[in-house]
Amino acid sequence: MTTRSQAGTESQDAPRPGRGDLAELGVEGLRSRVAEELVRTRERSEVLTGSVDDDDLTRQHSPLMSPLVWDLAHIGSQEELWLVRDVGGAEAIRPDIDDLYDAFQHPRRDRPQLPLLGPAEARSYVGEVRTKVLDLLDRTPLEGRRLVEQAFAFGMIVQHEQQHDETMLATHQLRKGPPVLTADDPPAAGAEALPAEVLVPGGPFTMGTSTEPWALDNERPAHPVHVPDFLIDTTPVTNAAYRRFVEGGGYDQPRWWSEEGWAYRQHAELTAPRFWRRDGDGWLRRRFGHVEPLPPDEPVLHVSFHEAEAYARWAGKRLPTEQEWEKAARHDPRTGRSLRYPWGDGDPGPEHANLGQRHLRPAAAGAYPLGAAPCGARQLIGDVWEWTSSDFLPYPGFGAFPYREYSEVFFGPGHKVLRGGSFGTDAAACRGTFRNWDLPIRRQIFSGFRCARTPRPGELG
Numbered sequence: 001m002t003t004r005s006q007a008g009t010e011s012q013d014a015p016r017p018g019r020g021d022l023a024e025l026g027v028e029g030l031r032s033r034v035a036e037e038l039v040r041t042r043e044r045s046e047v048l049t050g051s052v053d054d055d056d057l058t059r060q061h062s063p064l065m066s067p068l069v070w071d072l073a074h075i076g077s078q079e080e081l082w083l084v085r086d087v088g089g090a091e092a093i094r095p096d097i098d099d100l101y102d103a104f105q106h107p108r109r110d111r112p113q114l115p116l117l118g119p120a121e122a123r124s125y126v127g128e129v130r131t132k133v134l135d136l137l138d139r140t141p142l143e144g145r146r147l148v149e150q151a152f153a154f155g156m157i158v159q160h161e162q163q164h165d166e167t168m169l170a171t172h173q174l175r176k177g178p179p180v181l182t183a184d185d186p187p188a189a190g191a192e193a194l195p196a197e198v199l200v201p202g203g204p205f206t207m208g209t210s211t212e213p214w215a216l217d218n219e220r221p222a223h224p225v226h227v228p229d230f231l232i233d234t235t236p237v238t239n240a241a242y243r244r245f246v247e248g249g250g251y252d253q254p255r256w257w258s259e260e261g262w263a264y265r266q267h268a269e270l271t272a273p274r275f276w277r278r279d280g281d282g283w284l285r286r287r288f289g290h291v292e293p294l295p296p297d298e299p300v301l302h303v304s305f306h307e308a309e310a311y312a313r314w315a316g317k318r319l320p321t322e323q324e325w326e327k328a329a330r331h332d333p334r335t336g337r338s339l340r341y342p343w344g345d346g347d348p349g350p351e352h353a354n355l356g357q358r359h360l361r362p363a364a365a366g367a368y369p370l371g372a373a374p375c376g377a378r379q380l381i382g383d384v385w386e387w388t389s390s391d392f393l394p395y396p397g398f399g400a401f402p403y404r405e406y407s408e409v410f411f412g413p414g415h416k417v418l419r420g421g422s423f424g425t426d427a428a429a430c431r432g433t434f435r436n437w438d439l440p441i442r443r444q445i446f447s448g449f450r451c452a453r454t455p456r457p458g459e460l461g
Contacts, residue, residue, distance in 0.1 A: 031151075044165050045075060045126075049072050056175065063109040066171075067112055067116070076122070077098065093132070147402055173444070183360040192366075200227070200229070200230055200231070205327045207222070208220060210222040215433060216434075231452060233451050236450045238296065238299060245311045245314050246276075250314050261305075264306050264440075300384075308387040316453070323390070331374065351368070352371035355421060361423060380420050382425070382430070384423075384447060385446055388417045391412065418438060
């Protein structure tokens, strides 16, 4: 069974207010937008779960991931908890399964042993929940309570489902067997020669947001940050560049690795990014069931924080801090404003970034010139999540909303921040302020990186 990957058509429609301008839509326009997002998102979930048979849905393809059928029912469970019960005040549909689909109650490795809903029952359940949600959307006042102002709870559920869709896409990458998803290739890079790195002048900028209506708690509030001069790579690090690190003995020399990173490299017996394998003098990679020659000009993918950090040290650079990454992506020196996206305030279109599973691979480094940031860096949004050197910590003035378990319980040195989204991230769950985080050993995610460095004395004149 081969299924066409979700292409995402919202950016091809006539111009309309972006997600940051929801107040301009009016109440009925806002209801219509929410309904469109819910339907569009569910279509993607159906592609990811409908492209495999029931055995594949219930199988655990890696102890790092849930069975696809767990993700599907979990999507419905969260939608029921927040929209049907909380926002709608309606009677619970399946209170008996709340514990089964509570992500904090059961580690992923243990979920296949639970009495989970089967594929048919899970589909019926999420369908029943969605019917009730669309009905309550028509009658819920979208004001008077923070949870529903500008349809926040509905936007939170759209983002939650899209985040699990990206997780399910990562599970597809881990599954064995022939390809079941297809998509067009991303656009090629232009012919112009790009500088290896760009300068971001020092000074203050506004980090985070207090105005983005569907921004999550860890993105808030907006606050001033001063960042000294730094240089950042124009594009993410490519396979060709990373291959030089691999073949130059980068995985064999502890001097490039942190103590924690070297211990992890030895324990996990890492020799290259995940899904790479040698083929004579060259390299192959596996991608959604395809085994293909390693494309040299694509951003490197499926590397851990430790690998990214080691490469950066080998290259004489470092990983950018989260503050540096966001300033490079959002700060417009002409106006002093922080933009919603590198290209401006408008929602992403196919000309700006590789998002939404429109393609099943990163675009070549240097693609999407219309998505460039004011500093000149490209592909800061989409293609690959980018590791930063920063721990996942709250912003000054942070307040957990609507529940502590979304962000607060993960704060601390155990998780590193990733920014920018990947080709598997939907535009609804990606913006210049969006923060992702994961353990520094994770490689199954669609993660890459770019390097930064502090100017050498006298370098800037």
